[in-house]
Amino acid sequence: MFGTLRKGFEFHLGTEIINIRIPSDGSRIDHELEASMIHVPFVSASVFCIHPRNDEMKHIVKIMALLVALSAIWISLLQISVIPDSYTWLLPLYFIITLGCYGLFMVGIGLMQFPTCPQEAILLQQDIIEAKDFLKTKGVDVGSD
Amino acid sequence: MENSQKEKSNAKYSIIVPTYNERLNIALIVYLIFKHLPDVDFEIIVVDDGSPDGTQDIVKQLQQVYGENRILLRPRPRKLGLGTAYMHGLKHASGSFVVIMDADLSHHPKYLPSFIKKQMETGASIVTGTRYVKGGGVHGWNLMRKLTSRGANVLAQTFLWPGVSDLTGSFRLYQKSVLEDVISSCVSKGYVFQMEMIVRASRKGYHIEEVPITFVDRVYGISKLGGSEIVEYLKGLFYLLVTT
Numbered sequence: 001m002f003g004t005l006r007k008g009f010e011f012h013l014g015t016e017i018i019n020i021r022i023p024s025d026g027s028r029i030d031h032e033l034e035a036s037m038i039h040v041p042f043v044s045a046s047v048f049c050i051h052p053r054n055d056e057m058k059h060i061v062k063i064m065a066l067l068v069a070l071s072a073i074w075i076s077l078l079q080i081s082v083i084p085d086s087y088t089w090l091l092p093l094y095f096i097i098t099l100g101c102y103g104l105f106m107v108g109i110g111l112m113q114f115p116t117c118p119q120e121a122i123l124l125q126q127d128i129i130e131a132k133d134f135l136k137t138k139g140v141d142v143g144s145d
Numbered sequence: 146m147e148n149s150q151k152e153k154s155n156a157k158y159s160i161i162v163p164t165y166n167e168r169l170n171i172a173l174i175v176y177l178i179f180k181h182l183p184d185v186d187f188e189i190i191v192v193d194d195g196s197p198d199g200t201q202d203i204v205k206q207l208q209q210v211y212g213e214n215r216i217l218l219r220p221r222p223r224k225l226g227l228g229t230a231y232m233h234g235l236k237h238a239s240g241s242f243v244v245i246m247d248a249d250l251s252h253h254p255k256y257l258p259s260f261i262k263k264q265m266e267t268g269a270s271i272v273t274g275t276r277y278v279k280g281g282g283v284h285g286w287n288l289m290r291k292l293t294s295r296g297a298n299v300l301a302q303t304f305l306w307p308g309v310s311d312l313t314g315s316f317r318l319y320q321k322s323v324l325e326d327v328i329s330s331c332v333s334k335g336y337v338f339q340m341e342m343i344v345r346a347s348r349k350g351y352h353i354e355e356v357p358i359t360f361v362d363r364v365y366g367i368s369k370l371g372g373s374e375i376v377e378y379l380k381g382l383f384y385l386l387v388t389t
Contacts, residue, residue, distance in 0.1 A: 059305065059306070059386065063304075103300070106299045107296050107299050110299065114277075115276070116282050117361070118284055120253075124361050127177060128173055131177060139206065141203060141206060142169060
């Protein structure tokens with residue numbers, strides 16, 4: 001199923017319907033592919049609406065496809081009940097929190113490792129003096145502004 | 146002394162410098178460019194937006210020193226924006242490569258040889274300067290400035306996957322045809338414009354390379370970064386997310 005989803009958003013987005021096999025009687029299944037099909041029509045409708053006019057896929061389409069794939073996994077997890085439902089319902093929240101923490105972590109790391117160059121300021125001052133001296137001799141007005 | 150064979154580029158480079166009230170800085174920049182590119186065929190195109198402080202007079206004096214074929218003054222009547230300044234300069238550019246840089250000495254011309262070298266080595270369509278890698282850096286930024294810069298960068302990396310480490314930098318070398326192609330499809334203003342250019346170029350599949358540069362905050366002049374800038378940035382980010 002995941003292979004189909006992958007292929008779907010690379011080449012066939014807008015033409016292929018994303019199918020999720022979910023047992024209609026609520027029983028557990030051993031293998032996802034053996035269960036009966038339920039379409040997720042709202043998903044495929046939104047996918048149909050976004051088709052690129054040129055060959056290149058817009059970035060937003062890639063992001064949406066990724067979110068759709070994640071939603072599909074989440075919905076199927078809810079139905080399959082491998083993990084207790086109370087946890088599964090909170091998975092999107094955990095995902096967003098993890099994303100936020102990752103972002104803050106990257107900001108912190110970047111802040112600590114922010115490259116600075118105090119010696120460049122000194123070199124720049126030297127360059128300015130050198131430039132001013134040369135230009136004065138050539139008759140360019142380099143008085144302070 | 147060992148006589149190493151230095152690869153010399155035979156191409157002509159057009160350096161576009163938009164100016165507004167950079168009377169002193171433009172003279173310093175021109176001197177430094179000539180100092181650091183002794184064996185390169187280049188021209189400097191100064192696009193001045195009607196500076197009241199006499200920037201254009203200084204440029205004319207510089208033309209007497211260096212030659213009117215090396216320094217082109219192509220002014221405009223008033224402040225008309227950075228994107229249009231580049232397009233205006235591009236119309237007068239005769240080189241096969243175009244460099245864009247700021248006139249306020251935050252971009253030091255001593256990195257120009259490394260841009261040219263990188264382009265020659267890799268055949269890249271665009272070489273962009275990055276302040277955020279080892280070998281590069283900033284000076285004169287307080288903690289708040291660094292925080293907003295880093296936060297903005299992480300946001301952009303997470304949502305846009307741009308393929309470059311420094312999105313808002315404006316010290317870049319373009320192949321002329323590439324710049325013409327990318328600039329025609331950009332509509333933003335200010336530094337979001339710089340972001341839009343590099344993101345669109347990345348989406349179009351152009352080969353982009355990076356070189357580390359150092360960025361010393363404005364020596365002469367006033368810096369502009371406030372709360373409204375943050376809002377503008379977020380709006381720009383959303384716009385780029387949806388339209389590129």
